[in-house]
Amino acid sequence: MSKDRRASSKKGAQVGSGGQRRRGLEGKGPTPPAEMRKGHAKQRAANAKARRAQGRPTTARRGGGRSTSELVVGRNPVVEALREGVPARTLYVQQFIDNDERVREALQLAAERGGINLMEAPRPELDRMTNGLNHQGLVLQVPPYEYAHPEDLVADAADAGEDPLVVALDGVTDPRNLGAVVRSVSAFGGHGVLVPERRAAGMTAGAWKTSAGTAARTPVARATNLTRALEQYKKAGLAVVGLAADGEHEIGDLEALSGPVVIVVGSEGKGLSRLVGETCDFRVRIPMPGGAESLNAGVAAGIVLYEAARRRA
Structure with a gap:
C-alpha cells in the first residue's frame, strides 16, 4: 500500500503550489488609464465620444433611447410643423382631398424639405391611423426622437x-415648456437638457415647434432615475442647483453658476420633488418684486x- 506523500518525512518531490504562490507575488503591471477601465465614468464618456465621431446615435444603455413615432393630425398643425422644421418621415394625403391653400402649402413644404415621403391614402385608412381624429385629410408622421445619455x-x-452647463427638468409635463428650455439652453451656450423617462414631457412635435429649430443642435438626454443621474453629475464635479421659491440663495449671489453646474427646474405647481430637492447642493430663488x-x-x-x-463671460 502506498503512503500519503504529504505525510511522508522522506526527502524528494512533494505536492506543492506549482509556483502559483511565487506568480501571485509578481506585479500585474501599471494601472490602466481611466478611459480603459471597464465601468469607469471616463470610459463611458470616451465611448460616447467615439459613437458620435462614427456618426451613430448616442442612445443610452440605460436612460436614453428612442421615443415612439408620433402623428401630427389636421391641416393647420401639419402646416405649422413643416414650417418650423419638425423632423418628418411621411406626409399622408387623403385621396380626392379638397385642395385648399393649406394642403398646397403642406405639399410644397414637404417637397422643398426633401426626404419626406408623400403617400396618398383613402379616408378610412387615415381614420384608422388616427383612431378617428379629425385629420382633415392631412397626417404627418414624425420619426422617433433619439435621446442622448x-x-x-x-x-x-x-x-x-x-465647464458643463446643463438644465434638468423635474416633473415638467408640458412639451412646450421643454421646447422653451431647449431654446434657452441653446441661446445661452448650454450643453443640453436632462429629463426623466417617466411622468415628464418628451421631445414631441410640440416641443420641436417651441424650440424654434434649436432642438436640432441641442441634445436632450433621458434618465431612468433623475435623482441617480444628478448624483452621478455630482461625482463628475458638477454643482447641482435647484430652483425653489423658498431657496436659501438668490441667483445673483451664487458663485456656483460660474463653474460646472446642472440647474434643476421643477414644475410650476409642485416645484422640486423631495428626493431631487435633497440631492441639490444649493437651492436658489429668483427675486420677483412684482x-x-x-x-x-x-x-x-x-x-x-x-x-x-x-458670469462665464
Whole structure:
C-alpha cells in the first residue's frame, strides 16, 4: 500500500503550489488609464465620444433611447410643423382631398424639405391611423426622437473645453415648456437638457415647434432615475442647483453658476420633488418684486441660464 506523500518525512518531490504562490507575488503591471477601465465614468464618456465621431446615435444603455413615432393630425398643425422644421418621415394625403391653400402649402413644404415621403391614402385608412381624429385629410408622421445619455452632455462640454452647463427638468409635463428650455439652453451656450423617462414631457412635435429649430443642435438626454443621474453629475464635479421659491440663495449671489453646474427646474405647481430637492447642493430663488408666486419652467430656466452665461463671460 502506498503512503500519503504529504505525510511522508522522506526527502524528494512533494505536492506543492506549482509556483502559483511565487506568480501571485509578481506585479500585474501599471494601472490602466481611466478611459480603459471597464465601468469607469471616463470610459463611458470616451465611448460616447467615439459613437458620435462614427456618426451613430448616442442612445443610452440605460436612460436614453428612442421615443415612439408620433402623428401630427389636421391641416393647420401639419402646416405649422413643416414650417418650423419638425423632423418628418411621411406626409399622408387623403385621396380626392379638397385642395385648399393649406394642403398646397403642406405639399410644397414637404417637397422643398426633401426626404419626406408623400403617400396618398383613402379616408378610412387615415381614420384608422388616427383612431378617428379629425385629420382633415392631412397626417404627418414624425420619426422617433433619439435621446442622448446623461453622460453625453458632460462629454460634449469636455470636447468643447468648457465647464458643463446643463438644465434638468423635474416633473415638467408640458412639451412646450421643454421646447422653451431647449431654446434657452441653446441661446445661452448650454450643453443640453436632462429629463426623466417617466411622468415628464418628451421631445414631441410640440416641443420641436417651441424650440424654434434649436432642438436640432441641442441634445436632450433621458434618465431612468433623475435623482441617480444628478448624483452621478455630482461625482463628475458638477454643482447641482435647484430652483425653489423658498431657496436659501438668490441667483445673483451664487458663485456656483460660474463653474460646472446642472440647474434643476421643477414644475410650476409642485416645484422640486423631495428626493431631487435633497440631492441639490444649493437651492436658489429668483427675486420677483412684482409679487408673482411662480414662473413657468421655460421662463425660470431662461433667467438662470442668462445669469450663468453672464458670469462665464
